[in-house]
Amino acid sequence: MAVQNFEQIFQQKIDDDIRIEPKDWMPEKYRQTLIRQISQHAHSEIVGMLPEGSWISRAPSLKRKQILVAKVQDEAGHGLYLYSAAETLGISRDEMIEQLHSGKAKYSSIFNYPTITWADMGAIGWLVDGAAIMNQVPLCRASYGPYSRAMIRVCKEESFHQRQGFEALLVLSKGTAEQKAMVQDAIDRWWWPSIMMFGPHDAESSNSESSMKWKIKRFSNDELRQRFVDMIAEQVKLLGMTLPDPDLKWNEDTKHYDFGKINWEEFWNVVSGNGPCNKQRLDTRKKAWEEGVWVREAAAAHAEKRKQRVVVKEGIAA
Amino acid sequence: MNLFRKYYYGDYDSMKGNSGEPANTNDKSSGAPEWPLFEIFIRSKQGLDHKHVGSLHAADAQMAVENARDVYTRRQEGVSIWVVESKHIHASNPDEAESFYEPANDKVYRHPTFYDLPDEVDHM
Numbered sequence: 069m070a071v072q073n074f075e076q077i078f079q080q081k082i083d084d085d086i087r088i089e090p091k092d093w094m095p096e097k098y099r100q101t102l103i104r105q106i107s108q109h110a111h112s113e114i115v116g117m118l119p120e121g122s123w124i125s126r127a128p129s130l131k132r133k134q135i136l137v138a139k140v141q142d143e144a145g146h147g148l149y150l151y152s153a154a155e156t157l158g159i160s161r162d163e164m165i166e167q168l169h170s171g172k173a174k175y176s177s178i179f180n181y182p183t184i185t186w187a188d189m190g191a192i193g194w195l196v197d198g199a200a201i202m203n204q205v206p207l208c209r210a211s212y213g214p215y216s217r218a219m220i221r222v223c224k225e226e227s228f229h230q231r232q233g234f235e236a237l238l239v240l241s242k243g244t245a246e247q248k249a250m251v252q253d254a255i256d257r258w259w260w261p262s263i264m265m266f267g268p269h270d271a272e273s274s275n276s277e278s279s280m281k282w283k284i285k286r287f288s289n290d291e292l293r294q295r296f297v298d299m300i301a302e303q304v305k306l307l308g309m310t311l312p313d314p315d316l317k318w319n320e321d322t323k324h325y326d327f328g329k330i331n332w333e334e335f336w337n338v339v340s341g342n343g344p345c346n347k348q349r350l351d352t353r354k355k356a357w358e359e360g361v362w363v364r365e366a367a368a369a370h371a372e373k374r375k376q377r378v379v380v381k382e383g384i385a386a
Numbered sequence: 387m388n389l390f391r392k393y394y395y396g397d398y399d400s401m402k403g404n405s406g407e408p409a410n411t412n413d414k415s416s417g418a419p420e421w422p423l424f425e426i427f428i429r430s431k432q433g434l435d436h437k438h439v440g441s442l443h444a445a446d447a448q449m450a451v452e453n454a455r456d457v458y459t460r461r462q463e464g465v466s467i468w469v470v471e472s473k474h475i476h477a478s479n480p481d482e483a484e485s486f487y488e489p490a491n492d493k494v495y496r497h498p499t500f501y502d503l504p505d506e507v508d509h510m
Contacts, residue, residue: 091480152441371446
């Protein structure tokens with residue numbers, strides 16, 4: 069059968085909402101697009117543990133510490149679900165890690181911003197995880213089976229992340245003047261990077277068209293961003309805080325919030341490696357990987373020893 | 387000739403045209419091969435089947451079970467875990483699915499709805 073026929077059958081399946089599974093024929097570009105997107109997503113989960121991890125030892129109470137540990141542990145799990153999904157497409161885990169460390173693979177730029185106060189933990193849960201959920205919910209219906217299954221698992225766990233973040237801010241917003249100021253400051257710093265998480269405007273988004281055709285993406289960057297702005301613009305009122313955008317205004321005609329211009333220069337700067345924490349984040353990951361060599365070796369040696377023990381036992385039994 | 391090919395879930399080596407053992411790419415920092423891949427099956431409660439939930443790498447089966455507990459049952463999703471090294475799973479070939487499952491297509495009489503019975507017949 070000609071490749072053309074395979075492509076037709078493949079696209080027909082996609083159009084009929086039949087999921088593509090690992091062993092099915094798929095265009096090489098589809099496979100590559102998925103590997104890039106899923107591995108980037110996995111890297112984001114793993115690097116995303118770092119800004120929050122540094123607050124585990126400084127959480128203001130045992131309760132908040134437990135919550136934060138649980139959340140960071142979830143991110144590790146999400147990274148694993150996604151790495152496994154990417155592996156079904158023919159890339160090994162080590163290759164992906166190598167691509168992250170060499171800078172070939174990207175991760176979400178949001179994690180290149182520093183977390184300087186406790187309120188940042190709340191803002192990350194509410195805004196960053198909120199934006200992530202907005203992106204991720206439609207991915208639960210992505211055309212590639214293992215990806216969609218991983219995303220269903222991720223989304224189930226993610227909603228607690230957003231809720232705990234908002235609740236942490238809510239508590240602070242009812243506190244002292246300093247605590248209130250801390251919340252406003254965190255919102256001011258995280259707002260714009262959060263809405264940049266939806267990626268470039270549709271007109272400038274290079275991968276969007278084929279991803280929509282292949283039902284990897286179901287909504288455009290701008291659509292999702294607008295939904296997010298509409299949602300947060302209302303929620304921020306409950307905190308008694310404001311968003312740092314003088315142009316943010318309800319538009320009676322469109323029934324959406326209008327908002328100001330996004331600073332894309334900053335976005336591309338951070339993507340290309342010049343954000344406040346790019347180097348620090350990657351160095352931390354590389355160090356963890358390199359210093360973990362002995363753990364991996366010890367585990368392998370221990371597994372080997374355990375195997376020998378079983379062999380000996382079976383030998384005696386026989 | 388490749389009479390018997392292994393098709394398993396995280397099957398990346400056969401895509402590269404090999405068969406048999408998984409392709410262990412060397413990791414550059416330690417030179418050690420990747421830990422083998424395990425498929426994880428979880429029984430969510432007594433009385434239900436174990437169901438495939440995903441996969442993970444582990445040094446051996448015991449580590450796979452422990453890590454599966456940490457990754458897949460953090461919210462009481464399971465009461466029992468099976469792990470199987472991915473290379474031991476054999477599967478039907480999706481390229482042959484049409485002919486492979488074809489024999490069932492024309493046997494409607496295997497379904498209860500095939501039989502037209504008078505309305506008076508109860509409990510059947």
